[in-house]
Amino acid sequence: MAQDTTVGTAEARLRSVGLKVTAPRLAVLDAVSTPGHRDADTVFSLVSPQLPKTSLQAVYGVLAALVSSGLVRKIEPAGSAALYESRVGDNHHHVACLSCGSIADVDCAIGASPCLTPSNTNGFSIHVAEVTFWGVCAPCQSADTPAV
Amino acid sequence: MAQDTTVGTAEARLRSVGLKVTAPRLAVLDAVSTPGHRDADTVFSLVSPQLPKTSLQAVYGVLAALVSSGLVRKIEPAGSAALYESRVGDNHHHVACLSCGSIADVDCAIGASPCLTPSNTNGFSIHVAEVTFWGVCAPCQSADTPAV
C-alpha cells in the first residue's frame, strides 16, 4: 500500500522514500512544508539562518531529489522561476495573477483526477494533465495600480 | 468585426494589426507561419540565411511584438525554451513528450472554449485556462531506448 508522504515528520517522510536523512534535506523539506509556493532562492533564504553552510546549489540538489522521490511538486509557471510545493498526490491545479504573478491552488477543474481528456492525442499516451489558469487576484482587482 | 489574423500575406497581417512592415518582421512571421512550434533560436536560424544582418535580439523583439499584437502565440512548457506558433485564437492546448520533449497540438479538451471552469478560484477572476498534457509521443513509445 502506498504511503501518504504528506504527513509525518520530515525525517520519517525522507526515510519513507529511501532518501538519506541529512540536515539540509530536513531544513529544505520543512521550508517547503507549509502551504504555498516558493522558489529555490526563497527556500535558500529560509534555510540559511539555521544552516548557514548550506549552499544554494545544495538547495537545488535537495529540491530535485525531493521532487523525483515524490515528496515535493515542482511547478514552472511561464515568466517566473520554478516553484516548489509540498501538496502532492492530489493533481490540483494553479491560478496565476497576470498582474502581480502570485500563485494560488485550485482544485481539480472537473470531477476526479485525471479530470481532463483531450479529444485527440496525436499518438501520445497521456500521463498527466497540467492546468494553469491565468487571471487577476483579488488584491490586484481592487487596486487599479496593482501593488508591486 | 474582428479580422482573421491567421490568413493573408505576412504583409497584410502585419498591417491589419498596425505594425510597421519591415524585412525582419516579414521573415520572422513567415518562419513561424508553418504548422508547429519553434523557439527563438530556431526562428533566428530560419531567418538568418535570407536576412543575415538580422540579430537574435531583433528576433526576440519581433516575436514579442507579434505576440502582443495577437499574430503569434507564445507557449512556455516547463523545462524548455519558449516556443512560438502561428495558430492563434482557437484556445487549443498542447501535449509534451516526457521523453524527447516534442510538442503537439491538442484540440480543446472538453467542448467549446473556454472549456475549463475551476471549482474554486481563490478570489481570482479567470481570463484563460492553459492546459499542458504530459505523455509519451508515438516514436518514443515504440523505441524502448528513446531517440535522443
Added chain:
DNA sequence: ATTTTGTTTTGAGTAATTCAAAACAAGTAC
C-alpha cells in the same frame, strides 16, 4: 523631401539553473 515615430543593430548584462571535482557524512557491515 522632411519629419516623426517606431524598429533594428550592436554590445553588454542578468537571472535561474546546471555541471564537475573534491570533501564529507549517513548508513551498513563487521
Added chain:
DNA sequence: GTACTTGTTTTGAATTACTCAAAACAAAAT
C-alpha cells in the same frame, strides 16, 4: 564502535535563455 561504501554537499565555474540601453536606421505621415 570502527571501517567501509555509497550517496550528499561544498566550492567554484559555466551555461542557457533572455533582457536592457544607446545609437543608427527605416517606414510611414506630412
